[in-house]
Amino acid sequence: MGSMEDDAALPFMCGVEEPARLQYDWGSGVPLGTYIVQQMADRARVGATDVPESLYGRIDPDALEDLFRPLVDGTPRANGEVTFTFAGHYVTVSSDGTIEIESELGRLKRSGGNVLLTGDVPADVFDELSAQFLGEPEYGRTHLFALYGRDTDTARARLERATADTDHANILTYEAAVRSATEVQPQNQQNRPSVTPVVGSLDEFETAIVDDIFELQYRQKGFEPGQLRFCFDSLQFLSEEKSASSVEEFVRNVTKTVEDVSGLGQYLFPGAYDSAPVRAVEPLFDGTIELKVGARGPMQRWHLHDTDYTTTWFPL
Structure with missing residues (x-):
């Protein structure tokens, strides 16, 4: 040991x-x-x-x-x-x-749920774990990214890292209303994955996420458990710009929607696990993955909420 x-x-x-x-x-x-x-x-x-x-x-x-x-x-x-x-x-x-x-981890993967990814680690560590959560390409996953304060290249890189089918990948980006119409035009890289800017309030961004999830479910004629892989990035920026009550309401509504369609959602919150902002939102999720970089490289440990269990540290 x-x-x-x-x-x-x-x-x-x-x-x-x-x-x-x-x-x-x-x-x-x-x-x-x-x-x-x-x-x-x-x-x-x-x-x-x-x-x-x-x-x-x-x-x-x-x-x-x-x-x-x-x-x-x-x-x-x-x-x-x-x-x-x-x-x-x-x-x-x-x-x-x-x-x-x-x-409990297996049940989350098979039945769906929502997991918080956090830790004071470099961005590439989050990218590696996030790509893992996108799932194996042979199972025909549907991917939906909701980006708040993050560039679409972040999502594209993770999809590529996971060798995901971009024909079934969609990206929503939250855009400040002061951005010009030219800056928020839908981006096109051979139309895959599709990128849709959402300009307006946080409530409008939430509505766009919920509507997209149900629209994707309709197109698929229903999701198998774990078929939808949802990624929200970043809760850090959201928490810095919005009130605690607004963040909680937003997270509760989005996680419920992901759960309703038996999807598996990941929510990135860079920062120390024991920091006040992270601990404020942690109870809203089914589990938390805490990250660190040790002498042997990137490490993770799981905090499983339903069974009230924390794993040892182990490699990413």
């Missing part, structure tokens, strides 16, 4: 790409709780000493086993299941011995 400030160990995380499904043998002699932790550690590729918390802190393993263990004569218990959270995961145990383990 490295130091706490530069810990490159693998995070305790499994069931990311798809939920892990296990079958517990009641006759094995291995306690159910022990079996769950061992299987999670194996799949997360960490040692037993690297399991970050005790299962007893989340549920009583003995009571769990008593609840589902077959009767003395071997008769299975009546159908039933229980779900609990453990170290950033959702664990579901059924009376027939089946166990499903899914990380």
Whole structure:
């Protein structure tokens, strides 16, 4: 293990790409709780000493086993299941011995949600992580960027980095009303990705984002979970120019829309994780990725809000 400030160990995380499904043998002699932790550690590729918390802190393993263990004569218990959270995961145990383990990160990727990206790091670190969140090109993602105070080249570079299909990429840019009509003409680079300037108030920018999301959903005849990849950049500029209440209302409405279509949204906020502006908006998101640059290069750690879990630092 490295130091706490530069810990490159693998995070305790499994069931990311798809939920892990296990079958517990009641006759094995291995306690159910022990079996769950061992299987999670194996799949997360960490040692037993690297399991970050005790299962007893989340549920009583003995009571769990008593609840589902077959009767003395071997008769299975009546159908039933229980779900609990453990170290950033959702664990579901059924009376027939089946166990499903899914990380909160994996559920966000598959079902959609909204994630805050923050840290006091160079822009290229944000670019790298942001491009990762655009998803794999073979899955036919639809991309929508909403840029506040950022240049369209930022979005173009990330799309290129992710080898994304620009035929399904759209960019909205917020333009101050004082800009001239010439300066805010739609940009054309072979028409892909499309770039639409929005001139007006923050409310009008929000409306344009929401309308675009639903229009893209209509064109696709509905989105599969995670098909829409939305990126807002930058919350730093937005927070510097607008009131805290305006920022909160804007973020709540946009994140709700992304959630309504089962999209995955990323919101960039360069700055220290423990700074007041960042902490003010963090509760509005499903999770937060904190970034830093250590001796081994760019590092990340996840703050997963629903399961109340923070990973170790690990490479980007």
